[in-house]
Amino acid sequence: MNYWKELVKGIWSRNPQMVIGLGFCPTLAVSTSLSNALWMTLAATFVLVGSNLIISSIRKIVPGHLRIPIFITIIATFVTVVDLLLEAYQPEVYRSLGIFIPLIVVNCIILGRAEEFAQKNGVFVSVLDGIGMGIGFGLTLVVLAAVREVLGANRLFGYPLIPGMEPAAVMVLAPGAFFTLAFMLWGMNAINARKKRK
Amino acid sequence: MIREILKPTLIIVAVAFICVMALSQVQRVTAPQIAARALEKQQQSLALVLPGFDTGPALTARVEGKDFTWWEGVKQEDGAERKGFAFLTKSPGYGGDVESMVGVDENGIILGLSILQQAETPGLGDRCVEVASRETLFDHIRGGVPVRDLPDEAPIPWFQNQFKGVNAGAGIAVQRRGNWDPEMRESLLALNAISALTGATITTDAVVKSVERGMALLVKARAAAAGQGAEAKK
Numbered sequence: 001m002n003y004w005k006e007l008v009k010g011i012w013s014r015n016p017q018m019v020i021g022l023g024f025c026p027t028l029a030v031s032t033s034l035s036n037a038l039w040m041t042l043a044a045t046f047v048l049v050g051s052n053l054i055i056s057s058i059r060k061i062v063p064g065h066l067r068i069p070i071f072i073t074i075i076a077t078f079v080t081v082v083d084l085l086l087e088a089y090q091p092e093v094y095r096s097l098g099i100f101i102p103l104i105v106v107n108c109i110i111l112g113r114a115e116e117f118a119q120k121n122g123v124f125v126s127v128l129d130g131i132g133m134g135i136g137f138g139l140t141l142v143v144l145a146a147v148r149e150v151l152g153a154n155r156l157f158g159y160p161l162i163p164g165m166e167p168a169a170v171m172v173l174a175p176g177a178f179f180t181l182a183f184m185l186w187g188m189n190a191i192n193a194r195k196k197r198k
Numbered sequence: 199m200i201r202e203i204l205k206p207t208l209i210i211v212a213v214a215f216i217c218v219m220a221l222s223q224v225q226r227v228t229a230p231q232i233a234a235r236a237l238e239k240q241q242q243s244l245a246l247v248l249p250g251f252d253t254g255p256a257l258t259a260r261v262e263g264k265d266f267t268w269w270e271g272v273k274q275e276d277g278a279e280r281k282g283f284a285f286l287t288k289s290p291g292y293g294g295d296v297e298s299m300v301g302v303d304e305n306g307i308i309l310g311l312s313i314l315q316q317a318e319t320p321g322l323g324d325r326c327v328e329v330a331s332r333e334t335l336f337d338h339i340r341g342g343v344p345v346r347d348l349p350d351e352a353p354i355p356w357f358q359n360q361f362k363g364v365n366a367g368a369g370i371a372v373q374r375r376g377n378w379d380p381e382m383r384e385s386l387l388a389l390n391a392i393s394a395l396t397g398a399t400i401t402t403d404a405v406v407k408s409v410e411r412g413m414a415l416l417v418k419a420r421a422a423a424a425g426q427g428a429e430a431k432k
Contacts (some may be wrong), residue, residue: 032321058213063206070213077217088231091239098317099293150310153321166376169396172321188358 006125009131016109017140018188023109027141028177031099034157037145038153039093043086043101045134047078048110051129056126062119071114072105079104109137147180148172219373239314244269247301247310259419275396276362282309291404293317300409306367311358320369323401326357360392366413370406
């Protein structure tokens with residue numbers, strides 16, 4: 001098994017949102033500002049790596065028909081840990097991400113990786129898979145958030161960019177997220193198509 | 199048959215047990231921190247909504263079947279004693295209740311408002327706690343705020359700041375003027391109005407409604423408390 005390949009596949013060739021098409025809810029919802037996107041990435045990656053680690057190490061004793069409740073219990077535990085830690089040590093972030101931290105439980109990327117990868121593979125590759133998928137998830141989020149924050153709020157990292165310019169509020173709203181995502185998918189497919197032609 | 203039922207049951211019980219044990223440990227570590235943050239936030243909010251007032255302990259009364267919490271404060275100003283009141287109030291917004299603390303003087307003029315709890319949409323409704331900054335990213339890279347833009351107001355969230363001076367008892371109007379800035383103050387105060395959050399009407403209305411309701415409850419709660427006090431004196 002090629003470890004490097006398992007790590008980097010989440011970034012481009014099997015990117016969770018752009019290629020697999022999972023996890024759009026947090027992607028569209030928290031990509032309104034770059035700092036939200038980065039904290040979301042950190043939280044989701046922590047849960048993803050943790051759940052992949054535990055699930056792959058207990059995969060042999062989990063009865064097949066009970067795997068979903070067991071996986072969800074484990075994922076929910078990690079999410080609650082993140083939730084409590086953020087509330088205790090990063091109250092500003094906790095306040096700003098609000099409901100989307102508890103909602104990581106139902107982030108399909110995490111359950112998807114548990115189902116598709118962690119329950120079939122060893123501990124080490126599962127952790128690599130989790131890290132790679134987390135980075136891929138984060139990259140999509142960060143690109144989306146940067147575009148939306150600049151165009152929608154005239155800010156970057158919370159700092160105003162051009163004083164006095166009225167931002168296009170539609171970019172902060174849901175349609176803006178869809179537009180940006182569509183352009184990103186178009187760009188990605190165009191690059192892939194060009195690669196194939198060569 | 200028994201084995202088929204028993205074994206999976208035991209496994210799932212074991213997983214749940216271990217998870218709960220782990221969580222209770224994390225909870226034990228973080229709980230004091232979380233409680234301390236909440237208390238700190240409440241004290242800061244009291245100082246923010248009743249600036250310069252000596253506030254007493256929290257008072258509670260049952261009004262309309264619900265517990266209502268408020269604080270009373272006094273301040274010496276121009277040789278006269280001025281009273282101020284702070285109360286907790288909430289109203290449902292877009293993502294659960296928006297809870298805030300409001301400070302008013304004897305006439306119902308808002309001295310300060312601070313949002314304690316909210317789970318509004320990030321980037322829209324949650325801008326009700328956004329701190330306005332005139333420092334641009336380029337300024338920040340060049341090294342700090344240029345003198346021309348030094349904010350003359352405390353770095354508190356602009357949406358909450360604009361409630362200062364509004365009469366809480368007289369029906370607060372909502373205007374759509376985009377981000378509030380100090381130049382808007384006079385024209386908004388003349389209308390007893392605030393400027394809404396762009397794209398977050400429900401959040402704006404929630405805060406306005408909670409202020410108006412809280413003010414009405416405060417009057418009733420004080421009347422009730424005064425009634426009780428009079429009875430106790432008899």
